[in-house]
Structure formats: structure tokens, C-alpha cells
Amino acid sequence: MRVSITPFNGGWKMGDSLEVELDEQSTVRDLAAIVHDMKDIDPSRMSFFLDADEASAIPPDGWDCLLCEYKVTDGSVLRLEPSNSGCWLWHEIEYYKEEVLRQMVTAVKGAGEDGISMAELQKSVPLPPPMSAYLYVPLVRMHAHLFYVETDTMTREMRVWSNRGGWVPVWL
Structure with a gap:
């Protein structure tokens, strides 16, 4: 069977x-x-x-x-x-990381010219339990080839866009 x-x-x-x-x-x-x-x-x-x-x-x-x-x-x-939450993974952690990155890229591209706030990105792409130790900001920062991040130093708000040409991060 x-x-x-x-x-x-x-x-x-x-x-x-x-x-x-x-x-x-x-x-x-x-x-x-x-x-x-x-x-x-x-x-x-x-x-x-x-x-x-x-x-x-x-x-x-x-x-x-x-x-x-x-x-x-x-x-x-x-x-x-x-038997105890998180005591094993079905795939290697890299599998989950790549899946989250794929979903993040889709969300950022879908936001268009205005980009997406980091808070909105976190809501639209929840991290799976094995990645709960990861944070969105380091994940986005580690992949500067995929994401362009602009941080307003007054409000601490971050906006994320697709990186379309090697743009470097900006702090305003």
C-alpha cells in the first residue's frame, strides 16, 4: 500500500x-x-x-x-x-532560507516603485519556525545583490526595493 x-x-x-x-x-x-x-x-x-x-x-x-x-x-x-517542536527539520536550513528569500523577492517586486516598508515585508513573508532565530534585517542586508535598502535615520523606517543594478545601501 x-x-x-x-x-x-x-x-x-x-x-x-x-x-x-x-x-x-x-x-x-x-x-x-x-x-x-x-x-x-x-x-x-x-x-x-x-x-x-x-x-x-x-x-x-x-x-x-x-x-x-x-x-x-x-x-x-x-x-x-x-515530538518536541523544532527538534528536527524536514529539509536543511538552507532550503527554508532560500524559500523565504524567494517570497521576499516576490513581495518586494510586487510593491513597485514605492518599495515596501520592512514592517510590511515582515507581515507579508512570515518566517517559518526553524528560521525564528533569523531576523529580517540581517537577511535583507546579507543579500544586497537582491535588495536595495534605504533607512531614514530620523524615523528609523526602512524601505526595501529590488536591487536593479548594484545600488549600495543608503542612510538618509
């Missing part, structure tokens, strides 16, 4: 689903071993859910049960979450 595993951390989807092929006699522990082999995530740090409802968690003492006992059939989708 084919089962899809979708990784979440709270309400945030961590990446694409993982499709796995299992036989009818597979257990939850077998499924955890496959995820471990493919993603190098320790099974003790995994929590499986039958759906988005927290009450649908498969308890660790039930991992030796057959998947069919939980009504998992061909085409089922299981939700996989870290």
Missing part, C-alpha cells in the same frame, strides 16, 4: 509529503524506520497523527500495531510532527 507522510511543526507545513510503499502487515514502527532511513530523523523524536486533530496522535506504545488497525489504507495521508 502507498502512504503519504506530511511533515508539520504545529500548524506550519515543513515541506513536501513523502510517499512510501508498505505491505499490509506493516506497523507504525516500520513506517518510522523508513522515515529514519530516508530523512535521518530519530524515531523517538517523531509523532504520527491520523489527521490534523491533536487527539488523533498514535501513542508510542501503539507503534507495534499494524497500520490497518488504525484504519490506514492505500492512499492514506499521515501527519508527522516533531
